[in-house]
Every structure is written in C-alpha cells, then in structure tokens.
Amino acid sequence: MPLGHYLVLSGLLFAIGTAGVFLRRNLITLLLSVELMLNAVNLAFVAFGRQWGAVDGQIITFFVMTVAAAEAAVGLALVIGLFRHRESLNPEAFTSLKW
C-alpha cells in the first residue's frame, strides 16, 4: 500500500476526532475524541517509520500511549470531581470559577 493511503486515513481519523471535540457537549465523548486524535497521530508515526525502515516511529507511539494513559486518568478524575458538584457532564454547566 502506498504511504499516502495511510496518511489519508490518519488525516480522516484526526478530522473526525476534531469534529467530536468541537461538536459534542459531553465531557466523556470529548475525551474519547481526543483519544481518537492521538491514535490518528500514532498511525502516521508508524506508517512513516515503516516507510523509512526506522524504529523511531514505533518508539514515539509508545510515548504517545503513555501520555494518553496519563491524560485519561487525570481527565476522568476531573470529570468525576466536576460531576459531583454539578450532576452534569455538559461543559456548559461549568462556567463559574467558584461556587
């Protein structure tokens, strides 16, 4: 398969993730969309690594996965904390700095 196919697929995934972040109003779905975008980048890294026979693409993928895990843990903890206060997952419910 040409490298371009993988890049188009990666771009498509990234665009879908971005659309999710912009359009959805549910904190969980927002975090899932961010995960989609991270995975799109992973795919591009692995495809480029294969193209040039370099190992770095795969290594960076592992670092992205680690960051994604840390991001998910902290993000979900924040979601739980916010939900306790407002009983809502809609980001628009969280507009005040202090209550």
Place this chain on the structure above:
Amino acid sequence: MASDALLFYLFGGVTVLGALAVVTQRNPVYSVLSIIASFFGLAGLYVLLEAPFVAVAQIIIYAGAIMVLFLFTVMLLNATREDAAEWDRSHPLYRPFAVRVGGVLAVLLALQLGWALSRTSGLGVPIDLDRPAVSSVQELGRVLFTDYMFAFEVTSILIIAAMVGAVILARKRDE
C-alpha cells in the same frame, strides 16, 4: 499484494466507521465500545505495517486498560444516557452560532489536511517492501533504553504525577 489492499481497506473501514460511531452515538457506553472496535482496526493496520508489538500494545493498553477506565467512569457516574432535551438542545443543527463555528472549524481542518496531502509529492509510491521493517522487540527495546533513555525516565515521572493527581482529584471530600 491484492490481499494486502483488501486488508487495508477492511481495517481502515472498521477504524473509520468506529470513529464515526464514537462521535455520533448519544450513549457514552456505545461510544466507548465503538472506539474499542476502532482500536482493533488500528491494531490490524499496525500488523500490516509490520509493527506487531505496537499492535499488541494498542490492544492491551488502549482497548484493555484505558478504555476500561473510561467504561468504569461512565458507569460510576451512571451517565449512560444523555436526556433527550439535553440532546436536542446541544445537537449542532439545533444550536446557534457558537457550535456552528466549531463545525466550520472542523471542516476547515479536514480541508486543510486534504489540501496539504494533495500537494505532497511521492505519496503514491508504494511502501518499500524491500527495505527491512524493524519489527523485532529486541531492536525496539535496545533503542528505547539507549537513544530514548531520558524520555523513558521522564515518562515514569509523568505517570507518578498523573497517578497522584488522579487520586487526589477524585478523592471524596468529607468535611
């Protein structure tokens, strides 16, 4: 060669359809399950790219650990359903300006990515199969623990910080 293309389109289709389902589902549980399907498609693509270790890590870490964390949270919050009024109010087609700007931005980003790809040369060249792929775990480990040693160690600090942060943030405050 033909089966290669067939598998690419199969896995790519699963990945994209799963991703679309994530964004369009209104029940977060279905969103999480769709993204797991999408990750399995990605794992298949990694196998096609001769990166089996990444494929296995994708399934074990992403589908197995991170998404289970998401599922636990969704079920813990009992937020398995957005109520209908909320959905109608927040659906992009029913909403005024602000969210439509978001939609326009998303479309613009997609157009820009497509434009950038269309102006890049050499994309039609098939991936050079004569060049050996680096797929041995031994080689991966060697590079990870020599060239990327510093980044690897910093990662452990990141994980500790995230772990402590998550525990403290999600702790119940009983005053």
